[in-house]
Amino acid sequence: MAQYPELVVNLEKLKHNVETIVKLCEEKNIKVAGVIKGFNGCLPMVNAYRAGGVKTIGSSRMEQLKEVRKMWPNAETLMLRIPMLSELDSLVKDANISLQSELTTLKELNKLCLENNLCHRVILMVDLGDLREGFFKKEELFKAAMEVENSKELILEGIGTNLGCYGSIEPDEENLGKLCELAKQIEQGIGRELAVVSGGATTSLQLVLNNKIPNKINHLRIGDGILLRDMENYFDYTLNEMNEDVFKLSAEIIEIKEKPTYPIGTISVDAFGNTPEYTDQGIRKRALLAVGRQDIGDMNKLHPYDENIKVFGGSSDHTIIDLTDCSNNYQIGDIVSFELEYENVLYATGSTYIAKEYQ
Ligand SMILES: *Cc1c(COP(=O)(O)O)cnc(C)c1O
Numbered sequence: 001m002a003q004y005p006e007l008v009v010n011l012e013k014l015k016h017n018v019e020t021i022v023k024l025c026e027e028k029n030i031k032v033a034g035v036i037k038g039f040n041g042c043l044p045m046v047n048a049y050r051a052g053g054v055k056t057i058g059s060s061r062m063e064q065l066k067e068v069r070k071m072w073p074n075a076e077t078l079m080l081r082i083p084m085l086s087e088l089d090s091l092v093k094d095a096n097i098s099l100q101s102e103l104t105t106l107k108e109l110n111k112l113c114l115e116n117n118l119c120h121r122v123i124l125m126v127d128l129g130d131l132r133e134g135f136f137k138k139e140e141l142f143k144a145a146m147e148v149e150n151s152k153e154l155i156l157e158g159i160g161t162n163l164g165c166y167g168s169i170e171p172d173e174e175n176l177g178k179l180c181e182l183a184k185q186i187e188q189g190i191g192r193e194l195a196v197v198s199g200g201a202t203t204s205l206q207l208v209l210n211n212k213i214p215n216k217i218n219h220l221r222i223g224d225g226i227l228l229r230d231m232e233n234y235f236d237y238t239l240n241e242m243n244e245d246v247f248k249l250s251a252e253i254i255e256i257k258e259k260p261t262y263p264i265g266t267i268s269v270d271a272f273g274n275t276p277e278y279t280d281q282g283i284r285k286r287a288l289l290a291v292g293r294q295d296i297g298d299m300n301k302l303h304p305y306d307e308n309i310k311v312f313g314g315s316s317d318h319t320i321i322d323l324t325d326c327s328n329n330y331q332i333g334d335i336v337s338f339e340l341e342y343e344n345v346l347y348a349t350g351s352t353y354i355a356k357e358y359q
Contacts (some may be wrong), residue, residue, distance in 0.1 A: 002356040004252040004335065005291040009039075010359045011048045013243035017226050018052025020241050021205070025220060028208055033058040033078050035201070035223030038342060039349040040064065043071055050075070056097070061161075062087050065092045080221065082125070082133050085301040088112050097121040097157055101134050103144055106154065113153030113300045115345045121157040122148050123198055126182060128175040141182065142189065149190045159183055160198030164237070169205040174210055180216035193251070201225075206235040220286050230341050247345055249302070249354075250337045251291035251319065253330060259286050261312070271315040285324045289336060292317035295354055297347040302338040309336065 018034065025032050029298050034054035041064030046057060050072070059065050060081035068075050079098040085108055091098060092112050100122050102105055113120050124144055127134030135141035141159070148156040161179050163171045177201050177330050183197045185305040199207075199217035202225035207213040225231055229244040262280035269275055272293070292314055293299065299319040302311055323330050330336070340348065348354050 002250075003353050004250060005289075005348075005353070006250045006355045006357060008248045008250070008357045008359060009042075009045060010243070010246055010248075012359070013043060013269040014045060014048040014227070014246045015052040017051050017057070017242050017246065017280070018054055020239070021222060022053040024239075025208060025222075028213060029218055030199075030208065030213070031056070031196075031219050031223045033198075033219065034226065035059065035080065035221050036064060037080070038223040038227055038346055040324060040346070041067055042349055042356070043067065046071075056222075062090045062094065066090065078081070078221070081108075081111055089193055092116060092118050092120055095120075097123060099123050099133070099160060100144075101124050101125045103140075103147060106144065106148060106151075110151045110154050119153050119155060119157045120128050123160045123196055124148070125156050126159055126161045126179055128161050128163060128169070128178055130161075130163045130165055130169040132162060132166040134161060138182065139345065142186065145186045146189065158194040158196030158198060158219070160196065160221075161200055163200050164203035165201070171200050171207060173207070173214060176204070176207070176214050176217055178202070178326045180214045183216060195209065203235070203276045205231070206237050209218055209237045209239070224342050227345060229341060230338070245339055247340045247348075248305075248337050248342055249291070249296065249344065250335045253287045253291040253332055253334045253336060256323065256330065256332060257286060258283050260284075276313060284322050286312065287321050287323050287330060287336075289314075289319040289321060291319050291348075291354075295348060296340070297342075297343040301341040301344055303337070305337045 022032050028284055033056040034049040034195055035058045037059045047070055056076045056078050057068050058078035058080050065077045071221055077095045079091055079095040082101050083098055088109055125134035127136045148154045163169045183194055196219045197336050198218050198219040201221050204220055204227045227338050232238055261284055262278050294316045301315045308326040312322055314318040314320050
């Protein structure tokens with residue numbers, strides 16, 4: 001018997017999405033590193049990435065890259081988060097390439113490579129205004145580039161940037177143009193071309209599709225844009241050949257009752273110390289699902305397959321939905337299914353409470 005909550009992943013649809021994105025980028029001479037952190041590096045999905053034509057597998061978690069390497073010893077792996085000094089041992093063993101932004105870390109990395117007779121490829125990160133990782137001062141970037149170039153064990157693979165993560169800054173011709181300019185200056189300094197100018201993540205895809213990506217950008221690191229189509233809600237493009245239903249979450253109804261929509265009593269904070277907005281819509285037919293924030297993150301981001309269902313909200317272990325407008329007469333024990341957004345996929349694939357099925 002099926003076990004709920006359940007996450008069904010359609011690997012064929014995923015592979016098709018990978019092929020579509022890889023091909024689109026190839027047309028602009030852009031290599032795609034397939035990012036697996038959004039689904040916790042689940043190996044059947046990594047396999048679909050590889051089958052779909054992704055050569056480099058990227059993650060922000062060393063643990064995931066280690067599993068990839070165990071399964072496919074020859075896979076090319078890219079560490080996305082600036083590494084901790086305490087994980088460099090693992091980095092040199094299980095990642096071929098890493099994003100870097102600190103001289104201290106690069107020096108340690110070089111030392112480790114020397115000791116173990118290994119080499120490691122480095123992409124130096126530049127902060128163009130999103131204010132998460134990366135060199136902010138040009139001089140520091142150039143100094144690090146020379147340092148890596150002159151070290152024996154580290155290979156300066158290129159430079160890159162990340163946008164649209166903390167500061168919500170949109171990649172555009174101006175900020176990515178700056179990255180290309182910096183790449184040219186470094187190339188002059190070292191007297192050769194850089195292999196990689198990495199222009200960001202899924203949020204840079206729109207520039208590829210609208211023919212606005214600067215010529216020199218030849219690498220993107222993409223996760224979200226392969227898995228889902230949620231970015232189409234925020235940016236000016238549609239990719240109808242992409243599947244939006246790679247993932248399906250199903251949960252079971254444990255209570256159905258007519259209740260008011262506005263809480264009764266003094267409103268203070270919910271289970272997480274927040275005060276959501278409650279709107280009074282009168283008495284509605286409400287159902288409780290046995291799935292909650294611990295399993296899927298924010299349930300308000302779920303999209304019910306039955307378009308007449310609305311999500312009210314929930315708590316750690318419960319999701320509350322509105323059945324009032326449904327033509328289907330739902331009963332206790334019935335299963336309700338949803339499409340997911342990035343946050344939901346991230347939580348659901350990592351939850352030990354959710355049964356995972358691959359199709
Ligand atoms: C997560 C991440 C990516 C991929 O982001 P998506 O939005 O999933 O495409 C790329 N680069 C870095 C540094 C990241 O941390």
